[in-house]
Amino acid sequence: MNTRLTWAPAEIGPSDVGARPTAAGLIEYLEGATDLDERLVAEKALVFRGFGVTEDTIAGVMDRLLPNRLAYVHGNSPRTKVGSNIYTSTEYPPEFTISMHNELSYAHSWPSRLLFCCVLADMTGGATPVVDAQLWLESLDDDVREAFAGGVRYTQNLHGGFGLGKSWQDTFETDDREVVDEFLRSTEATWQWHDDGGLRVSQLRPSTTKHPVTGAEVWFNQADQWHYATLGDETAKAMAEVLRAEEMPQSVTFADHRPIPAEYVLQVRDRGLELAVDVDWRLGDVLLIDNLLVGHGRRPFQGSRRVLVGMS
Known part of the structure; x- marks a missing residue:
């Protein structure tokens, strides 16, 4: 076993x-x-x-x-x-x-x-589930693991004080744009300030990593949480009616900008919860x-x- x-x-x-x-x-x-x-x-x-x-x-x-x-x-x-x-x-x-x-x-x-x-x-309920991240990776279908092998690209649209999602002030715990610029320069991200005071941040990250002590390869990304498919059918539909994909507070694609199939992120989400x-x-x-x-x-x-x- x-x-x-x-x-x-x-x-x-x-x-x-x-x-x-x-x-x-x-x-x-x-x-x-x-x-x-x-x-x-x-x-x-x-x-x-x-x-x-x-x-x-x-x-x-x-x-x-x-x-x-x-x-x-x-x-x-x-x-x-x-x-x-x-x-x-x-x-x-x-x-x-x-x-x-x-x-x-x-x-x-x-x-x-x-x-x-x-x-x-x-309260009733409210447990914190925990999952072995190596087992989580191994539980995924071969085609899903292979599709994610090149990494994922995360995009955030952070408003300047009013809008959907988090503001850049809350996200970076500062009101100073120069502090944000300095932080982002150290992260290999790309970013753009908008005329309305908002901030768009994009960064490329791997889908797995290896533990520095054990050497175990583990699932290590949040593609499922950043993907519209995990919002639920009604929420995703409502947001799609008012926002393009690139305007969502947060979104994710494969590293080469290809869309991630909904069934892939739903498998990732569900396998993690099942094993927790x-x-x-x-x-x-x-x-x-x-x-x-x-x-x-x-x-x-x-x-x-x-x-x-x-x-x-």
Whole structure:
């Protein structure tokens, strides 16, 4: 049997490591742990459960697990910044599934680690599914993998303060165009400022990558999330009536500008969700993942849910 088919995140509780069942106890354990880097690569994802971490104490935990926390610059998901490079998880309506993805895989640089912490869990549903990204790649049909081998081209249309999607100010966390220009020059992107204050950004990215430690080749792109076909029939139809493909807030093609068939991205989306393992949140849980080895998403929910995220 393929062991990846039975993979699940490793769970670590206070009794497993001889720590107090508090956030301070978790911090003390992390300060003395010397094998966490190796264990994260081996396990791909770790769940710290039973330590009662809160919104007031998560920064101390992140300081130990996410050295050099990153700002969510050039991110395309709606989030709220709540602390020093601490954000809410993607703020999509609760009735929707967020499909599997590796954070910022469409960008020139991406975080190697993500940390999630559940600080409100008064809900039904709302699990964070995680998927082995190597298994995800292997699950795709040969013709789909071959079609994506040349990479993908992402395009963003960011408005200047009013319009569909995100503004460039929110995306780059600045109101200064020169700061944006400087950032984009370092990313091998092409971009154009429009007379209406908007910004169009295009970048070519590979569809897979190799983990620097294990050498495993993994699926590592967000073509399915950027493709109109995953908006749903009615939403896609409504947007197509008012916008050309190149005017969408975000869109994706193959590297040579050929359209990606809808059935390809739907296969990618569905296979990832089918193979995913759900992390069912308990209040105070912390989930740490290797962002190359593991994709993540969100199940729909009813009620109140608040999950914070940091990146490193």
